[in-house]
Amino acid sequence: MPLQPSPLRNFGPGAHLGVKETEAALVEHYPRLVRLAYLTLPPGLGRHRRVLAAHASVQRALHGKARPAPGQGGEGIPAPRSGVRAGDGTNTPAYAAVRLRVVRSALAYGRRPRWWPGRMPAPAVLRPSMPVVRGLRLFPRAGGMDEFTLDRALADVPAAVRAALGLRLLESLSADSTGALLAGAGVADPAGAVRAAAQVEGSDHERVRRMLRSDEFDPCTVQTRPGDLLRRRHRVRAGASALALLVVAGSLALSVGTDTDGAPSVVSAPRGTMPGGALDLAGLVRTPPEQWADTSRVDFSAWPSRGGRADDRELLARALGTWAAPGPDVAVTSTPGTAVVPPSQPPQLLFAGSLGGEGVVLFHDGGVRVVRYAEPLSAEGSPVLDFARADDSDVTTAAALAVSRTGASTRYLLAPWVTVAATRDLLAPGTPARALDVDGDGITAAVPRPEEGGGCLSWPAMQLRSSEKIVEKHAFLVTDLGDLAPVHLTHTPAPGAGAPARQPREATSTEALAGWARTACSLGDLRHSGVRAVNNWQFAVQPLPGTRSTADWVCTRADTWRGPGRVLVQFVPPAASPSARAEVVADRRNTALCSRFGQHVVAGTHWRSPAGSWYVLAAGSRAVERIEVTGSVRGASDGPVLAVRAPRGAAFRVDAELRDGGTMSSVR
Structure with missing residues (x-):
């Protein structure tokens, strides 16, 4: 060494x-x-x-x-x-x-x-x-x-x-x-x-x-x-091949002169992948079918190679060649923070087959990205190359990949550890999930996509259950936000009196589904941004003045694959409809708020009572022991919630004191 x-x-x-x-x-x-x-x-x-x-x-x-x-x-x-x-x-x-x-x-x-x-x-x-x-x-x-x-x-x-x-x-x-x-x-x-x-x-x-x-x-x-031994071996072989190619090209350059018109002659080499390189067909990684049930790393690396065209060398060669050098007719998309360069080592083949009028190939490049190649089966249309981050995936975030999309639906390739699949509408929390058909390769039937633009009349999601073979037998929710991997949805309940801080849990309980019914439409602002998981944290419950009702304060945190998070603070008052949309009172990007390393939050909003009176309401998380409102309206309260009568639209500022002596201002 x-x-x-x-x-x-x-x-x-x-x-x-x-x-x-x-x-x-x-x-x-x-x-x-x-x-x-x-x-x-x-x-x-x-x-x-x-x-x-x-x-x-x-x-x-x-x-x-x-x-x-x-x-x-x-x-x-x-x-x-x-x-x-x-x-x-x-x-x-x-x-x-x-x-x-x-x-x-x-x-x-x-x-x-x-x-x-x-x-x-x-x-x-x-x-x-x-x-x-x-x-x-x-x-x-x-x-x-x-x-x-x-x-x-x-x-x-x-x-x-x-x-x-x-x-x-x-x-x-x-x-x-x-x-x-x-x-x-x-x-x-x-x-x-x-x-x-x-x-x-x-x-x-x-x-x-x-x-x-x-x-x-x-x-x-x-x-x-050890380093990547196969990659090192391939580099040696690729270097030897490149050297041989240079020798041949040099010999041709010496033997071929100029033509009769005085223009130089050009020797062109056919486009393709170099034998022994990272894009060599012989080097494609194919995981054994049952490895997922006998490994401690349950992510995309445990997926077996599936699909009716997994041995179609011509399709795989076109997919690898397009990945190496996309032509001008290839539509290339990527989630934020995803490199679109060729792989540095032989990629893993996840799927190859024909679906929805396309030949589709899915690759995993060893830990960082998943790549989808699609070409039309007819003469019309152009190839498509999609890149997405996939590092540090797990049982839930590596549970599915989009294989085929239309304007209204998506078909997924499910992870081999998913044993039960169903669909449900997040805006109809009382409606049971409906079974979803899955073929022998793990391809689902068409799953409706959330509407883009216009109203938010429904929000489809998949409810999946993992196999007991990986000691992770549980149900979880994922939804489509436009990227290759669907987004994992979780829920953190309201703090209990004297209880320790709650941890995120799967959003399949009655309470969690009721919360997502009020906040799911806010997911539309997160489309195509490389989101990995979204958690609804119910950080406070506030009695409403002049009523016997309460309102929930929810911090919706979206974590991206590349690291930075986005936070929406939402106020959820009582409503006649179980899917009435919550009010977004704050939107913060690139923040640690509402995560393990941002456990304190306080926010405020205007609210009109059923009697017609206007108030400024404020609430904080469990560590907030005093809240003060200043500006055109003033007030203070010992505890994590506050309500102050105020004119409609009054300008205000919310500050809070924490139990450990720290202070913080409201999220904006």
Whole structure:
């Protein structure tokens, strides 16, 4: 395993610390420094490259000049707060200087030069280099589901926020010291990064601290696996084939001169896939039919190859060739954040068959994408190539893929672990689900699509049940939002008195179906946006003034495959119809609100009572202990709900105090 250290860089002028002092601090605290670097580095590097980059950032910190940390009240790098143990060696100038270099180096991986276009990532030549490990892939040991979810949430925040979180929770620095260190590392808004980090950690600091100290974020305790051996073999074979092709082309170029008109002769090669490459038919991955029932990874990788044309080499060759180089007549679509480049390794064949007047092929490229190729069976029409994200799929989000679509319906290929399929209308919660026909290949009959545009008279969904062979025998709901994979729908009930916080559960109960009947029409705004799952969180129940009725406050959170989420806060008053549409009072994009890492929410709206009086209503989640309304109407209430008489359309602002002493404003 050759390890080639990257070039060392000098991180700026300053007093030069002794090399022995610096080395001693680095070696003594190497694991904690590498963990800090790993947390700060961009998750987009991938776990293998992120591990190597973390070690490179720390080892690079041994070289160059840096200011030693001054005493309390001095300028420059702040000393650790008093909470750090005095005898552990982390309060020395040498350690403070090394830590600053590590943070600065880790931040540099995600930083672009000022002259580089803002929407384009900096090319590799402009980023710090890292060690190279050939033949092995390195991964930190997997933590639990909480650690995995935290890692996904941290992928949505800037590197400076991740660094601030590490300095606060791993290094136990105060907010002021963290801001000063970030400023010394070149962060433009250190105070903003510290505030954003506080929002990520929320009120349960110790729980997040424990997660950050788990194996999930430890790049010193790693697992090793070989690289893609087949891919390496294919690269060697492809290289040999390319070399042979170059030799032949060179020979032809030497033997063929110019013609009688003086125009150069052109030797054209037929278009096709290169033998031994990622798009070679012989390399297509075909999963055994029963593997899904005997694996711990229940996702698209466990799907067997199905369909009546799974052995049609001509169809598969056209599909792979179009994926490699789509022609001008090919309609290419992709969900946001999905790359449309050819695969880097042989893809997995999921389905190949004829359906709805088309020849259809479904591929899975090994963990990141699913791809659908369709060509018309008649001479009319053009091929279609659809790309969608599929990383980190599971029993529910890998339960189906759209195979054929018309304007009014969709036919799906179901996962092999789905044993029962039915359809239901979310706007008719009292109507039982109706059985859905499925053929021997797992293709469903036509499932109605939710209407696009106009009214929202119905909202079709599929109710699926998984097999007991995977110890996941349960029913769940999915619905079509226009992407290849349908969206998983869940429900979080209202908080119980004195009960712990509820967790999302399947939206098949009577309560969940009643909630989705009032909010399903809001899903129309989420079409074609790469949504993975949507959860309805009933975060408050509010008594309505002048009545004996209550209203529900619901936070509808849509999580996308690429990470960022969107939140709709909806007010659900009593209504004569069980499907009367709720009122959307707030819409926030790219937020952690209403997720595991955004557990507090407060919102407000206007409401007219049956007697004709107007009110400002406000409500917050279970941790809200006081609400105050200011503006043209004023009022306050101890507790998570508030109602204040107000003129119609009165301007107002809602603020809340939390049990842990924090404050927050209403979602807008």
